[in-house]
Amino acid sequence: MDIALAVLIIAVVLLLAAQLVGPRQDRSTPRRLAEIERRLQLVMDHLGVVDERPAPPGVREYLARGEKLKAIKAYRAATGTDLRTAKEAVEAMMGPLR
Template structure:
C-alpha cells in the first residue's frame, strides 16, 4: 500500500500541473480572441452593449482608471495587464 502511494502522489502532481498548463493556454487564447474582437468592433465603429462596460468606461473617462480597472477585472476575470489595456481602449471610445 505504501509503495502505491509513492507512485500515486507524483502522478497526481504531474496530472494537476498538466491540467493547469492547459487551462492557462486556453485562457491566453481566449484573451487574444477577445482583443481581436475588440479591435474589429473598434474598426467598425461598433460597441458592445453592456451596462457594466458602460459604467466602467464612464469611470475611465472621468479619470478613475484604477476603479475602472478593478471593476473590469471583477466583471471579466481578466488579469491586471489585460484589464488595463481594455480600460484604456474603453476610455478612448466616444
C-alpha cells in the same frame, strides 16, 4: 521490504496521476485572453459592431471622465481579475471612447 517498496511505488504513481488529472493553471492564459479580446474589439470597431452588454458597474463612467486608474480598480472589484488583465481589459474598452 518488497511490500513497502511496492506500496511506495503505487503511492507515487497515484500522486503523479492526480497531478495530471487535476486542473492546470497556465500563467499565460489571462494575458492570451486579454489579447484575444483586444483583437476582437479591433474587428468589431472596424465592422461597426456595438456590444450592447454593459461593462462592469462604474468602469465606463470612470473612463468617460478620464479616470483610467479608478476604472481599472472598479473592473478588478467587479470581476476579481489580476491587475494586468484588468488593465488590458479597460484599455480595450477605451477604444470606442477615443
